[in-house]
Amino acid sequence: MNTQIRATEALSTRYFDLFVNRLAYTVQSLRPDLQSGRHYYYRPRKGMDNKPVPLSREILRAHLEGALTIGLYAINPMTQRSKWVAIDADYPEALNDLLKLQWELKRDGVEAGLEKSRRGGHLWIFGEKPLLARECRIYIANLAKRLSVPVKGSGLVDGIELFPRQDRLESDEFGNAIRGPLGVHRGTGKRYWFYGADYTLEAQMDYLSRLKRITELEMSSFVQGLTMPEELEPKPKTQLPPYNTNRREFRIIDYIPHRRKRGRDWWARCPSCALRRRDTSGDNLAISVADPRRYRCWAGCTKEMIREALGCPIRKKEAS
16 A cells, blocks of 8 residues: 655645545455454544534544555535535446546536546546535536436445435535545555546646636526426335334334444344345345344345345335
8 A cells, every 4th residue: 555645734634625525534444354354434433522523624634645545524514515526337348338438528518537436436526616415416417317327326226326415404414425535445456546637646636626616607507497307206215113122014124133233223234225135245235233124235235125125015004
């Protein structure tokens, strides 16, 4: 693993100005989980009161130098805006789809930086000023639909993921983090660079700084008359009655015998992923310990797909 790169304070400041929209962040564990072999992300805390550690220039320097790896959140809940849009793709045709999107964005006058990744790539677009998260998502979702590029969250397992992942956040919410560019991925020990520039931090940052940034006026014109595709509209949060172990209802833990507890959740192999011979680490499925009616596949399988794989399809009465 290359940890000999040195990042100046000026470089970390440029990185902060380009990528950091809030001081909450995650850190990728230096050591892999003993059972899954994965390097999970966590929000760092310190002290007796377990206060979160805010992101600093020193932490950014450590990220750029390879001493640690951070994840960045897109949305600032105070403004519901993001400095950037990232399109993550890690499936067999990922690179081709990202290149199609990059070309179509260029036709709109939008310059996007293509970053390598372990299984595909990330496409990054920057705003001249932070842009409304919902408008960013509407723009990219409609662009993908026009190009027949699959999008996760529309009932598909394989597809691009949009960051920001939400239209808006409450003040105490974080959304989803994405690995900060130009750092070292702990799982592979590699640094994934952007195409189009020499493989040095200075050259990479110079390249990213030269990319034309979208203005708020341009974004407004891009989304004029558009709405979020129905299949990608956020689903309303379901209000379940208080959990009662005596009530007869579907409990997924009755069908998932092999699981392990981490934090507030059980983690197990997703039955839907298993049908496609995926989730070899056996930890895509998270099940709430406090309320096992709540579960989620982090690879994108829907509850309908999971229940179908278990042989317990969701009935219309349950879905209502």
